[in-house]
Amino acid sequence: MMKKTKTTPGASKEDVAAPVAPKRRRKKKAPPSKSGTVAIIGRPNVGKSTLLNILVKFRLSAISPRPQTTRHKILGVLTGEGYQIAFLDTPGVPYKTSHALDRLLVMRSLDAVLEADLAVLVVEPKLPADIERRLIDELQRLNKPSILAINKIDVVKKAELLPIMQEYSRLYPFLEIFPLSALQLDDVEALLDMVVKHLPEGPPLFEPDELTDRPERFLAGEMIREQVFNVCKQEVPYAVAVEIDTFEEQSAEYRGKDYIRAVLYVEKDSQKAILIGRSGEMLKKIGAQARQEIETLLGRPVYLETWVKVYPKWRKDKAFLQRIGY
Template structure:
């Protein structure tokens, strides 16, 4: 995986006209505050996986929203948090690198989470960025209405935000208001991508993320965080229209391999079936998914393994 801090999008001349706004918008926040859900709502399509578990997002996911007079390149990022685990530290590096060369930051806060220590730590980073920050106060559906105004006041005193917008991202409530604030802050300029482009993820990355999402949704608390997915091959058969996907789920210990395979292979078959069905819906074609499970001992603590899996920067 190339380092997006060095390999960012480049503006194209096509579609440039007076009054056209474009820019890069980083979506940041603590783990499990709804960043990926918000991105999917902006786009009206699923480009980032979402699960109830924290720290689902790995790396940076770009989603492109194109309108008549604008193009927004959203960058979804892993949750920013303090951790001693190498994998988690690498993920936080992905998130902080996303703050380079952006036009606007969308800072997502879970208003149902009352401890503001993690928000304060992230705001220390945002103060160094020097670009407008829109605070998105998510999960307002989990807070009593009479408590919302004091929370808005509390957060408003933490930072000179360009705007504070209450939303319930899961239901789409308030998302349009966030977009209005973003467009107000973006500079004039030509688009980065063709109007038809929704994400910069290729088929292999999309397939890997879909498989990983199913593991997160189906497995217990520990196993998903010890899994990584590598797609070795994607091949299309012109005669039949079939797309063959060969992928491996890596775990760190033999016991985790046993859990993922399940009795009689039932668990891995369920993961494969759900992933295949979503791929078929996404690509609108039949998919044959060859899915295996292998042990890559302690990969989340091994920088060489993280680079191999595209989770750490290549030297």
């Protein structure tokens, strides 16, 4: 009896060796599992959100031809063969921060760098300017492994790239300096390979089918904001915040459609008038395009109602910013 109890809890040679041997064998067979967080940072309008969406193969982040479209840190998870990457799209870091909202956006971007295993600094095919130098200082301070993605090379001559690449390599020991066009799928795939190569080893942190931590309600609000940027050509989109105040899935009242009520906040009456447009044309167009996008996202028919409200100086109002999720 005594002997048995003494030997049973793994004291015998066989008992100790048994769990170790198969573990070693398993490790050799399975592909190394790589996993990590990758922050996509850079000045506004360089194509960060375009890259994120193509990388995760999903229209997750709002894209527009105008700077400062992204206002949140947006997580997009990509699970592939032997790896999982948690990409963080970030608001473009502006030249100047003029109100509380801008300062919040810069903080988001720096937060993302802080929590990332790897940073992808996205730049235009131009020599580094103040914003890039500031971001590189941040990478330096954190000693962050980083890849430089020189995007939009479709708009420059090849010969112009060399001095740009040289200048950047002088500023920071980037793991890779990669000129690309986010509009070329091959380029984005090559960038993905580089990211995977430099990802630390570790187990995945998300379920394989998990795409983002944001609820549908948030994504719907972003799609409306994206259409505001696409449809309304003035400065008004910068003064617009979207709050989804009702989201009723398969509402009986709306014949089984999802009922979504969105409030579009602006700062002034004049902006409200522009956003609504002559006999409501502008708002109608925004609503119709956003509804289509949201239907694609949800895979269900949607009844979208939009309202415009004036909330003076909301971009400076910290309590309001917090309430609507900034």
